[in-house]
Amino acid sequence: MLKTKSKAYWLFLAPALIGLLLVVIVPMLLGLFYSFTDWNGLFFTKSVGFSNYVAAFRDSGFLNAFWFTVKYAIVVIISVNVIGLGLAMLVTQRMKGANALRTIFFMPNLIGGLILGFIWQFIFVRVFAAIGTALHISALTGWLSNPQTGFWGLVILTIWQMSGYIMLIYIAYLEGIPQEILEAAEIDGTTPWQRFRYITFPMVAPAFTVSLFLTLSNSFKIYDQNLSLTNGGPYLSTQMLSMNIVRTAFTNNKLAYGEAKAIIFFLVVAAISLLQVYFSRKREAHLS
Amino acid sequence: MSKRVKKWLLGILGLVLGLLWLFPFYLILTNSMKTPKGIFSSVIGLPVNGTFSNYTQAWAALDFIRSLFNSLTITIVSVVLICLASSMAAYAIQRNHSKVSNVILMLFVAAMLIPFQSVMIPLTTIFGKAQMLNIPGLIFMYLGFGASLSIFLYQGAIAGIPEALDEAATLEGAGHGRIFFTIILPMLNPMTVTVAILNIVWIWNDYLLPSLVLPQSGYTIPLQTFFFFGQFTKQWNLALAGLMLGILPVIIFYFFAQRWIIKGVTDGSVK
Numbered sequence: 001m002l003k004t005k006s007k008a009y010w011l012f013l014a015p016a017l018i019g020l021l022l023v024v025i026v027p028m029l030l031g032l033f034y035s036f037t038d039w040n041g042l043f044f045t046k047s048v049g050f051s052n053y054v055a056a057f058r059d060s061g062f063l064n065a066f067w068f069t070v071k072y073a074i075v076v077i078i079s080v081n082v083i084g085l086g087l088a089m090l091v092t093q094r095m096k097g098a099n100a101l102r103t104i105f106f107m108p109n110l111i112g113g114l115i116l117g118f119i120w121q122f123i124f125v126r127v128f129a130a131i132g133t134a135l136h137i138s139a140l141t142g143w144l145s146n147p148q149t150g151f152w153g154l155v156i157l158t159i160w161q162m163s164g165y166i167m168l169i170y171i172a173y174l175e176g177i178p179q180e181i182l183e184a185a186e187i188d189g190t191t192p193w194q195r196f197r198y199i200t201f202p203m204v205a206p207a208f209t210v211s212l213f214l215t216l217s218n219s220f221k222i223y224d225q226n227l228s229l230t231n232g233g234p235y236l237s238t239q240m241l242s243m244n245i246v247r248t249a250f251t252n253n254k255l256a257y258g259e260a261k262a263i264i265f266f267l268v269v270a271a272i273s274l275l276q277v278y279f280s281r282k283r284e285a286h287l288s
Numbered sequence: 289m290s291k292r293v294k295k296w297l298l299g300i301l302g303l304v305l306g307l308l309w310l311f312p313f314y315l316i317l318t319n320s321m322k323t324p325k326g327i328f329s330s331v332i333g334l335p336v337n338g339t340f341s342n343y344t345q346a347w348a349a350l351d352f353i354r355s356l357f358n359s360l361t362i363t364i365v366s367v368v369l370i371c372l373a374s375s376m377a378a379y380a381i382q383r384n385h386s387k388v389s390n391v392i393l394m395l396f397v398a399a400m401l402i403p404f405q406s407v408m409i410p411l412t413t414i415f416g417k418a419q420m421l422n423i424p425g426l427i428f429m430y431l432g433f434g435a436s437l438s439i440f441l442y443q444g445a446i447a448g449i450p451e452a453l454d455e456a457a458t459l460e461g462a463g464h465g466r467i468f469f470t471i472i473l474p475m476l477n478p479m480t481v482t483v484a485i486l487n488i489v490w491i492w493n494d495y496l497l498p499s500l501v502l503p504q505s506g507y508t509i510p511l512q513t514f515f516f517f518g519q520f521t522k523q524w525n526l527a528l529a530g531l532m533l534g535i536l537p538v539i540i541f542y543f544f545a546q547r548w549i550i551k552g553v554t555d556g557s558v559k
Contacts, residue, residue, distance in 0.1 A: 002379075002380055002383045002384040002464060004384055004386045004388050004389070006464075008380075008463070008464040008465070009380050009384055010380075012376040012377060012379060012380035012464070013376075013377050013380045013381070013392065015369070015372070015373035015376065015377070015431070016373040016376070016377035016396075016431070016435040016439060017377065017392065019428065019431040019432035019435055020395070020396060020399055020432050020435050021432075022414075022428075022432060023407075023411065023428070023429050023431070023432020023433060024399045024402055024407055024433065024436075025395070025399065026410075026414070027407040027409075027410035027411040027414060028402055028406065028407050028410075030410040030414070031406065031409060031410040034409075041413050042413075087305070090298065090301065090302055090305070091302075093298055095298055095299055096299065097299070097302060097303075097306075098302070101302050101305070101306050102550070103542075104306050104309050104310055105305075105306075105309055106550065107309075107539075108309070108312075109553075110489060110493075110538050110541075110542055110549070111535050111538055112492070112493030112494070112495065112534075112538075113493065113495065114493075114495040114510045114514060115493075115510065115531055115535055118517055118527070118531055119312055119316055119531055120312070122315070122316065122319070122527070122528060123312060123315060126319075126327065126331055126524060127315055127331050127332065130330075130331040130332065160309070160312065164309075165553065165557075168550060168553060168554045168557075169554065169557055169558060171554075172554050210557060210558060214557060220403075221403050221404070221405065223405075223495075223496050224493075224495045224496065224510075227514075228514070228517070241405075242405050242496075245405050246405075246408075246496070249408075249409045250500070255409055255413070258409055259409045259410070262405050262406040262407075262408070262409060263406060265403060265405055265406060266401075266405075266406035269401070269403045269406075270401040270402070273400075273401050
C-alpha cells in the first residue's frame with residue numbers, strides 16, 4: 001500500500017505524469033485556447049471567437065477532405081472486417097500451413113504506412129499499367145491519376161495492411177469457440193451457413209465491436225499512407241483530414257486555423273471512441 | 289461435398305491468398321534487382337541479369353547506417369523509458385487505493401481519446417521555444433504519448449499480483465523501490481513484452497511526429513525514405529532498393545520475434 005502523501009508515490013508517478021502533462025494535456029488546453037485567437041505560433045493579438053471554426057466549415061478543402069475520409073472509412077471498415085474475418089476463419093481450420101498463412105497475412109501490418117504507400121505507388125503506377133497494356137484492359141492504366149483510382153488505391157493498400165491485424169482479433173475470439181459445439185452441430189445435420197450464423201457469428205460478436213471501432217478510428221487518423229501513395233493528388237482530390245490539418249498549419253502557416261480544424265477532428269475521433277466504450281459496456285452488461 | 293474435397297479446396301484457397309498477399313513483396317524484391325530497362329521490358333518476371341548495384345547506390349543515398357542508428361536509438365531509448373515509467377506509475381496507482389489515484393488513472397485513459405493531430409501544432413511550437421526539436425525532445429514526446437495505453441495494460445497486470453506479496457516484503461524491511469524493482473517488475477515480464485512490442489511497432493514506423501520534430505541529422509528510416517523517394521521517383525530501380533532496405537530490419541525482427549509480436553498485438557487490442 002502506497003500512501004498518497006508519501007514521497008515514493010509521487011516519485012513513481014512523476015516521469016509518466018510529467019510526460020503526459022507536457023506532451024498531451026498542456027498542448028491540448030493551449031490548442032483549444034489558441035483556436036479562438038489569431039495565434040501565429042509566436043504570439044496572438046486578440047480573441048476571434050468562433051471565426052476559425054466558422055471558416056473551417058466553409059473551407060471547401062476541409063469539407064472535401066472530411067467527406068473523402070468518411071467515404072474511405074466506411075469502405076475500409078466493411079472490407080477490412082469481412083476480409084479479416086474470412087482470413088481468420090481460414091487460418092483457424094485444421095490444415096497444413098495455417099500458421100504460415102497467419103504469419104504472411106499479418107506481415108504487411110508491421111511495415112510503416114509511409115513505406116507501404118511507396119510500395120503500392122509502384123504497383124499501381126508501373127505494374128497495373130504494364131498488365132493493363134499487355135492485356136488491353138484500359139481500367140488498369142493511369143491509376144492514382146484520377147480521384148476514383150486514387151480512392152480505391154488507398155482502400156486496396158489499407159486492406160492489404162490492416163486485414164491481417166483485424167484477423168488476429170477475430171482469431172482470438174474464434175479460438176474461444178469450443179470445437180465440440182461445432183462438431184455436435186455438424187452431426188445434427190446443420191449446414192455450414194447455419195453453423196456460421198447461429199454459433200460462430202454470435203460467439204465472435206464482441207470482436208466486431210473491437211474491430212469495427214479500431215478500423216474506424218485508424219482510418220480517420222491516417223496520414224502516412226495518404227502522403228506517400230497519392231500525396232493528396234490529383235488536385236487535392238484524395239486529401240484526407242489529417243493531411244488537410246497538417247498543410248493548413250505547417251505549409252500555409254495558419255496555426256490557429258489549423259488548430260481549430262484539429263479540435264473539430266478531436267471531437268469526431270473522441271465521439272467515435274466514446275461510442276465504442278458505450279457499446280462494449282452495453283454488451284458486457286447484456287452478457288452478465 | 290466430401291471432407292477430403294473440402295480440405296483440398298481450402299488448401300488451394302489458402303495457397304492463392306497467401307501468394308496474393310506476398311505478391312507485393314515479390315514485386316519490389318525482383319524489381320529492385322533490375323536495371324531501368326529491365327523494369328521497362330518486364331515488370332513481373334524475374335530479373336534477367338540481376339544486379340546489386342541498385343542497393344549500393346540506395347545504401348549511400350539513404351545514408352543507411354546513420355538512419356538505422358537514429359531509428360534504433362530513438363526506438364530503444366523511448367521503449368525502455370515508456371516501459372519503466374509506465375510500470376512504475378501503474379504500480380503507484382494500483383497499490384494506492386485513494387481517489388487521487390482514480391483521478392490520475394482516468395486522466396491517462398481519457399488522454400487516449402486525444403488524437404496526435406489535435407496536439408501537434410501547440411506541441412511543436414512549445415518544444416521549439418524550449419530548443420527541444422531534436423532526438424531527446426522526440427523521445428520525451430514518445431514517453432508522453434505512449435504512457436497512457438502502457439499504464440492501462442500494466443495496471444491490469446499488477447492487479448493480478450497479490451498485495452500480500454508486497455506486505456510480506458515490507459515486513460522483511462524492504463522499501464517500495466526495492467519491492468518494485470526486485471519483486472514486482474520481474475513478475476511483469478510477460479506484460480512488458482506486450483507493451484514493448486506495441487510501442488516498438490508504433491515508434492519504429494512513425495513518420496508524422498518525427499517529420500515535425502527532427503533536424504536532418506536525426507532522420508530516421510521513414511524520414512530518410514521520404515526524402516530519398518522524392519529524389520528517385522523516376523528511377524524505380526533505385527527507389528525500390530531503398531524500400532527493400534527500409535523494410536529489411538522489420539522483416540528480420542518479425543522473423544525472430546514473431547510469436548511475441550502476434551501475442552503482443554492481439555493482447556494490446558483485445559484488452
